[in-house]
Amino acid sequence: MPALIEVQKITKAFRLSAKQKRIEHTQQTLRVAVDGLSFAVESGEIFGLLGPNGAGKTTTLRILSTLIKPDSGDALVDGKSIIREPEAVRARIGFLTSELKLEEFFTPDYLFDFFASLHRLDPGTASRRKAALFERFGIDEFSGTKVANLSSGMKQKASLAISIAHDPNIVIFDEPTNGLDVITAKTVTDYLEELCAAGKTVILSTHIFSLVEKLCHRVGIIIDGRLVASGGVAEVSDGLSLEDRFFELYVKHSAEAPR
Amino acid sequence: MRRRNGLSTVVRKELRRFFTDRRMVFTTVFLPAVMIFVIYSLIGSVMANINSVSPDYQAKAYVVGLPAELAPLAQAAGLRLQPVDAGQIDAIKAQIADKTSDLLVVFPDGFSAEVAAGLAAAGQPAAGQAADGLGTPQVEVYFNSTRTESTQQYGLMTGLLDSYKNSLAPLFTVNSAAGGGYDLASQEDTSGMVLSALVPLLVLIFLFTGTIGVTPESIAGEKERGTIATILVTPLARWQLALGKVVSLSCITLLSGLSSFVGVMLSLPRILGSASGSLNVAAYSLGDFALLLGVILSTVLVLVGLVALLSALARTVREASTYATPLMLVIMLIGVLGMFSQGASGSPAVYLIPVFNSIQSMIGIFSFTVSPLLVIQTIGVNIVVAGLCVLALTRMFGSERIIFSH
Numbered sequence: 001m002p003a004l005i006e007v008q009k010i011t012k013a014f015r016l017s018a019k020q021k022r023i024e025h026t027q028q029t030l031r032v033a034v035d036g037l038s039f040a041v042e043s044g045e046i047f048g049l050l051g052p053n054g055a056g057k058t059t060t061l062r063i064l065s066t067l068i069k070p071d072s073g074d075a076l077v078d079g080k081s082i083i084r085e086p087e088a089v090r091a092r093i094g095f096l097t098s099e100l101k102l103e104e105f106f107t108p109d110y111l112f113d114f115f116a117s118l119h120r121l122d123p124g125t126a127s128r129r130k131a132a133l134f135e136r137f138g139i140d141e142f143s144g145t146k147v148a149n150l151s152s153g154m155k156q157k158a159s160l161a162i163s164i165a166h167d168p169n170i171v172i173f174d175e176p177t178n179g180l181d182v183i184t185a186k187t188v189t190d191y192l193e194e195l196c197a198a199g200k201t202v203i204l205s206t207h208i209f210s211l212v213e214k215l216c217h218r219v220g221i222i223i224d225g226r227l228v229a230s231g232g233v234a235e236v237s238d239g240l241s242l243e244d245r246f247f248e249l250y251v252k253h254s255a256e257a258p259r
Numbered sequence: 260m261r262r263r264n265g266l267s268t269v270v271r272k273e274l275r276r277f278f279t280d281r282r283m284v285f286t287t288v289f290l291p292a293v294m295i296f297v298i299y300s301l302i303g304s305v306m307a308n309i310n311s312v313s314p315d316y317q318a319k320a321y322v323v324g325l326p327a328e329l330a331p332l333a334q335a336a337g338l339r340l341q342p343v344d345a346g347q348i349d350a351i352k353a354q355i356a357d358k359t360s361d362l363l364v365v366f367p368d369g370f371s372a373e374v375a376a377g378l379a380a381a382g383q384p385a386a387g388q389a390a391d392g393l394g395t396p397q398v399e400v401y402f403n404s405t406r407t408e409s410t411q412q413y414g415l416m417t418g419l420l421d422s423y424k425n426s427l428a429p430l431f432t433v434n435s436a437a438g439g440g441y442d443l444a445s446q447e448d449t450s451g452m453v454l455s456a457l458v459p460l461l462v463l464i465f466l467f468t469g470t471i472g473v474t475p476e477s478i479a480g481e482k483e484r485g486t487i488a489t490i491l492v493t494p495l496a497r498w499q500l501a502l503g504k505v506v507s508l509s510c511i512t513l514l515s516g517l518s519s520f521v522g523v524m525l526s527l528p529r530i531l532g533s534a535s536g537s538l539n540v541a542a543y544s545l546g547d548f549a550l551l552l553g554v555i556l557s558t559v560l561v562l563v564g565l566v567a568l569l570s571a572l573a574r575t576v577r578e579a580s581t582y583a584t585p586l587m588l589v590i591m592l593i594g595v596l597g598m599f600s601q602g603a604s605g606s607p608a609v610y611l612i613p614v615f616n617s618i619q620s621m622i623g624i625f626s627f628t629v630s631p632l633l634v635i636q637t638i639g640v641n642i643v644v645a646g647l648c649v650l651a652l653t654r655m656f657g658s659e660r661i662i663f664s665h
Contacts, residue, residue, distance in 0.1 A: 065492050066492075067659065087495075090493055095492040100488050104484070115489075162489075
């Protein structure tokens with residue numbers, strides 16, 4: 001299958017503030033979040049990104065969604081460069097993370113129309129998509145309620161529906177079940193399977209090994225900003241459970257990492 | 260329905276956010292007009308009361324040795340002077356200090372005779388008399404300047420004495436014709452002087468207050484709540500978001516400023532009292548109003564642009580308000596400098612300084628000394644500065660340190 005997403009040696013470092021330096025007892029002025037990362041995601045597959053906190057998963061996904069720019073390297077998303085054609089990239093992806101919030105003053109109904117408009121959907125298509133997605137996630141009953149008055153689960157469902165308002169072929173999920181109750185989390189993971197069945201390409205960052213084992217075709221493990229293993233889930237697991245293999249890799253690479 | 264572009268979508272959303280929030284509309288649009296009208300009217304009433312004495316008030320004014328020739332003049336001036344003995348002087352002075360009496364006038368013994376002698380010797384004063392006033396009869400008028408009634412009586416008495424003195428030795432008079440008419444300033448000039456001193460500063464204050472009321476919430480607030488990043492992952496160009504924010508916030512700020520302006524114009528007659536009779540807004544032409552509108556619009560764009568930059572730097576709404584405080588002080592200083600300046604500057608270099616150029620242009624418009632070219636330069640400079648703010652904001656919306664710094 002052709003690679004729909006090609007990440008090419010992206011690197012990103014963040015400048016540490018004086019306060020961060022003090023807290024972390026370091027004299028370094030830069031922290032490398034992503035270090036020459038390369039991987040490819042094929043069309044129609046679910047690719048899992050695993051890694052401890054601070055490994056660089058979120059930074060990688062923010063770079064792919066063009067929210068931030070890499071210091072070096074590039075990535076092609078459906079043939080479009082994240083550096084040269086960021087707007088075209090954003091038109092092709094849906095990005096969902098628990099960090100991105102909906103404005104609480106508005107209703108899901110208005111926000112869906114607003115984001116559909118930003119994605120340049122014509123009103124007829126937007127209306128049909130809204131009806132289908134709101135019904136799928138059980139939001140229609142609350143579509144006229146201000147986001148502030150929705151439960152956290154309903155907010156996340158509304159966020160999910162709005163993030164894919166434009167029916168993108170590529171969906172990027174950064175820990176989409178974080179902080180959700182089991183019922184809402186199940187809705188999200190079920191929908192991931194539906195997206196896959198519909199031929200969509202998904203990148204999923206998560207801490208939940210069982211989710212990766214159940215849903216992902218391939219997985220990449222990131223530690224300290226570097227990809228330390230990549231391939232099919234069985235291939236990466238190498239005869240162990242994915243969780244045991246992850247900790248084995250983590251201990252090995254943490255010991256090797258320069259201090 | 261046709262598809263909308265990103266810029267208009269952002270503007271519509273910002274305006275909808277504002278206009279569907281009744282509390283925000285009330286506090287930003289209606290409250291300023293009402294509050295300013297009420298507060299300024301109250302201040303006007305209080306000021307009027309401070310300087311006025313009830314017509315029914317019976318003043319307690321005393322006199323020692325009132326010359327007979329002055330008695331009818333005092334009565335005509337409205338002074339009801341009660342004659343007292345010289346022995347009561349100290350007691351009455353104590354009453355005036357205690358604010359239980361208003362006035363004490365003490366004429367020296369033989370006042371009339373001494374005045375007559377002085378008149379006879381006019382032009383040939385004895386050595387030492389003219390030089391230091393020694394030997395000249397001295398009238399003492401005691402009053403209490405912290406008591407309005409006492410001050411009023413003092414004014415009447417000293418006015419009476421001055422008139423009497425002038426009538427005895429009329430060497431010359433000043434502006435004593437019955438019809439007056441010595442002030443040759445036109446009504447337009449008087450209006451211009453009052454309005455150019457007051458209105459530019461007030462306009463600037465109201466526009467800045469309106470800006471502070473809505474801009475930090477829209478930019479720092481969206482950052483703080485994480486909603487701006489949700490917009491940034493759509494195909495919307497960064498410049499469309501920046502420009503959409505500045506344009507919509509400017510519209511809201513203008514409304515807020517307009518509300519404050521209405522409040523001021525309604526309460527101005529109460530603040531200025533009798534001076535308001537000389538205000539004549541009709542003296543300004545349509546061209547003047549068009550220039551004024553251009554200056555105000557471009558000033559709003561600059562103010563919103565500057566506060567938007569500070570709000571983008573801040574992590575929270577509160578931090579944005581803190582960052583805006585020094586800017587507010589600078590804006591106030593510029594406004595006050597304009598208030599005390601003698602007319603608008605004619606130097607084109609002055610009109611290159613944003614905000615200060617707005618004040619100078621408004622002074623020029625209100626004082627009828629406007630140079631349309633300089634006002635157009637002001638509008639042009641302000642639009643360029645606002646454009647630079649939008650460019651900077653666009654870059655900031657592309658920076659992870661700005662967007663994810665909450």
